Amino acid sequence: METDQIDQLLERYLTLLDEYTQLRELLSKTQAGMYQNIARANFSAERGVRYGPDYYDERMQALRSLKISANDKGVPRYELVKPAKAVTQPMSHEDAGDEGAPDDAGEISSPEKPTADEKANRAKKSKDPLRWFGILAPLPLRQAQTLSVQAVQDVIPRLVSVDAEMMNLEIEVRRARKKRAKVQASMKRLDAEQVQEAEPGSPAPRAEVKST
Numbered sequence: 001m002e003t004d005q006i007d008q009l010l011e012r013y014l015t016l017l018d019e020y021t022q023l024r025e026l027l028s029k030t031q032a033g034m035y036q037n038i039a040r041a042n043f044s045a046e047r048g049v050r051y052g053p054d055y056y057d058e059r060m061q062a063l064r065s066l067k068i069s070a071n072d073k074g075v076p077r078y079e080l081v082k083p084a085k086a087v088t089q090p091m092s093h094e095d096a097g098d099e100g101a102p103d104d105a106g107e108i109s110s111p112e113k114p115t116a117d118e119k120a121n122r123a124k125k126s127k128d129p130l131r132w133f134g135i136l137a138p139l140p141l142r143q144a145q146t147l148s149v150q151a152v153q154d155v156i157p158r159l160v161s162v163d164a165e166m167m168n169l170e171i172e173v174r175r176a177r178k179k180r181a182k183v184q185a186s187m188k189r190l191d192a193e194q195v196q197e198a199e200p201g202s203p204a205p206r207a208e209v210k211s212t
Contacts, residue, residue: 006176013169016162023159030151037144044138051133051141063127064153075168078157 064080130137
């Protein structure tokens with residue numbers, strides 16, 4: 001039973017190891033593509049313009065937050081969630097067309113006073129970091145942003161979750177091996193005791209002499 005359990009744990013560990021290796025390769029390719037696109041954007045930028053930390057807005061705020069949960073075994077699981085404040089709700093075309101549109105009688109309806117929520121939504125500015133570099137950001141810079149979001153939102157959380165599960169499996173495998181070693185040692189000790197108990201009481205073999 002202990003051997004079967006260890007085999008199952010090792011099988012699961014090898015599956016996670018394969019996934020971990022693939023995620024590491026994907027992360028490396030994603031980061032390489034991100035830096036290459038930033039280099040292309042800087043190469044084709046106007047004179048005196050450089051895309052880098054010098055243009056960062058120090059008032060920036062995170063658009064996503066990290067959520068850490070645990071399964072039934074206590075293994076942490078990491079995932080990114082997008083806060084509600086970062087989700088914009090643009091006005092639909094129907095709402096834009098209905099505002100100030102004439103009614104059936106041909107009279108122009110007077111615009112209604114906006115509520116507090118509507119004022120807050122209109123006053124909310126875009127939090128897209130690309131706006132720091134102007135409205136028309138170059139294509140390589142947008143591609144770099146896409147790769148960065150992919151790495152931060154998809155690859156890295158899964159990578160650290162797999163790493164945490166692998167560490168927990170290593171602990172379980174060590175415990176199972178120790179338990180198996182104790183069972184094997186106890187079985188050997190019992191066998192040795194049974195052999196010692198059987199030797200003193202066993203009659204010694206005697207040679208039979210036949211008379212002629």
